[in-house]
């Protein structure tokens with residue numbers, strides 16, 4: 715009873731919800747990342763999805779937490795990031811109102 719009430723409350727007050735897709739909707743061609751001086755993707759993403767590893771010289775993209783704002787696509791100076799929205803109902807779900 716208590717559980718079902720709290721589930722109903724959660725249902726009513728949630729703001730964002732994730733339904734993570736098995737495949738990334740962010741595609742990064744890393745051919746220019748090493749040369750990319752400031753790596754703006756690593757500090758422009760509001761949820762820190764991009765992490766540059768200095769040793770391996772590779773970028774890890776944590777697409778699961780993406781809020782689909784598109785900032786990374788805009789800031790990449792080499793236009794190497796592509797965002798394709800996840801299939802309907804996947805990714806982040808916003809609740810408005």
Ligand code: SF4
Nearest residue numbers: 747750753754755790
């Ligand atoms: S901004 Fe673009 S080129 Fe630079 S590190 Fe990020 S993905 Fe690579």
Ligand code: SF4
Nearest residue numbers: 759780781783784786
């Ligand atoms: S779309 Fe926005 S939240 Fe998603 S990885 Fe790019 S900057 Fe981060």
